[in-house]
Amino acid sequence: MFSGKIGFIGSGQMATALASGMLSAGLLQKDQLLACDVSLASAEKFVAATGGEICPSIAILVEKSDVIFLSVKPQSMAGVLQTLSQVSTSREKLIISIAAGITLATLEAGLGGPGRIVRVMPNTPALVGAGASAFALSQGTLAASADRPSDAQIVRQLLETVGVAEEVPESLMDAVTGLSGSGPAYVYQIIEALSDGGVRVGLPRAIATRLAAQTVLGAAQMVLSTDEHPGALKDAVTSPGGTTIAGLHALESGGLRAALMTAVVAATQRAKELGQPAR
Ligand SMILES: NC(=O)C1=CN([C@@H]2O[C@H](COP(=O)(O)OP(=O)(O)OC[C@H]3O[C@@H](n4cnc5c(N)ncnc54)[C@H](O)[C@@H]3O)[C@@H](O)[C@H]2O)C=CC1
Ligand SMILES: O=C(O)[C@@H]1CCC=N1
Structure with missing residues (x-):
């Protein structure tokens, strides 16, 4: 079981597949899911599929979440990073981008410096527990301590709940996108x-x-x-x-x-x- 809350900024196809897959696998309950989307129709679809809660702003989502998925299109990422960089508590949260092509360096620069940032490339069969994902950690991710798992362990747990997951060097993430993402x-x-x-x-x-x-x-x-x-x-x-x-x-x-x-x-x-x- 996962005890924290997971927020999705962008609640479209891939966010819904991940959240639904995690729910079906019994990793978490619907009251642990949050979403924020500029499209009300998209947010409502996410809620219909998962029972999660809609947050009226990114700031509120960050406040309530332990893990935050950035699940907007690459073209929308700059604006989201800009907003996130102004929410001071976002520095404490584990931030997972699933956007094609967006590098850890871009994420760090947009968020105002190194942090608990991970780049993931999942795929939609996560919805049925048969996903294939790869992830690359940034330098700012946390190691395990006496009272908490490492960020790598958290990411692996989330992804392996919905399929298989491979840790790869960041230089291979575009190749993963071309193969298993697409x-x-x-x-x-x-x-x-x-x-x-x-x-x-x-x-x-x-x-x-x-x-x-x-x-x-x-x-x-x-x-x-x-x-x-x-x-x-x-x-x-x-x-x-x-x-x-x-x-x-x-x-x-x-x-x-x-x-x-x-x-x-x-x-x-x-x-x-x-x-x-x-x-
Ligand atoms: N669809 C797929 O098979 C996969 C997608 N991805 C990645 O996942 C990301 C999302 O892709 P999809 O779910 O397919 O797209 P989508 O279009 O279904 O969902 C994106 C959502 O983000 C929302 N959005 C746009 N700007 C926003 C903002 N500023 N704040 C909050 N929400 C905003 C849109 O309204 C939309 O609901 C992309 O970056 C894509 O590269 C990664 C792996 C597989
Ligand atoms: O087509 C796309 O750009 C996204 C990324 C991987 C799968 N779908």
Whole structure:
């Protein structure tokens, strides 16, 4: 269990996924969740999904929270940091940014200096406890003491409640964004396309989508629960002169693997761009 309160500045898709995932996992109760958003509609959606409380201002949210997620778009971050820097108690709180591209240096500069600041890249399957996150700590995070865990332990606990979490050097955070942050969208396209293929060869849509999604889930579980290389697992499906090699040949002709690699590179590059100061 987590005993403190968690506030989300920006209560959109990712904030709702994290908060809902934490609630479903039993890490906390709804009265431990707070949100502040410039859009009332967005805040109300968050409350409908989680039962958390809306705060009328960032200052009030900071006052009431122990951990604060900065879950606005990168383009909105400068304004949020400016407001936070004027709330003196924000220096005592653990501040976790999930914004693509925004560096620890930018966060520290915007908040007025080093502090308990962590950069996290989660993904939306946190909603169902199957998230993949990475985090990078700033120099100002606290070590464990007799009466409290370290900031790293708190962040790991929050993220592992909703999936897996890896600590990485900050220099890898844009790459994480390009792979697992954006990755669910790539996989949804793959599932949709597999389902379309199924429909093309005569399967009803609902059955095709369920089979496609379960196939992706099962294959992912095979990679995670065996020590086998994905290539070896692929070989185990592929009979000489059989059906699978015919399908794999078509995928190679279509450039699937190059397309996926290029997607990760493009999204990583875009994360870097989003982290550049606006000109
Ligand atoms: N959606 C995703 O799959 C992921 C998103 N992220 C990151 O999470 C952050 C949020 O993304 P989403 O949830 O997708 O966006 P979103 O648009 O759903 O939510 C952002 C929310 O911030 C609010 N907002 C804007 N300015 C604000 C301000 N000054 N004060 C308070 N609230 C404000 C907006 O009204 C909106 O409700 C982004 O920085 C994104 O890079 C990270 C990982 C995955
Ligand atoms: O598309 C985006 O910019 C965000 C960051 C990672 C996933 N969604």
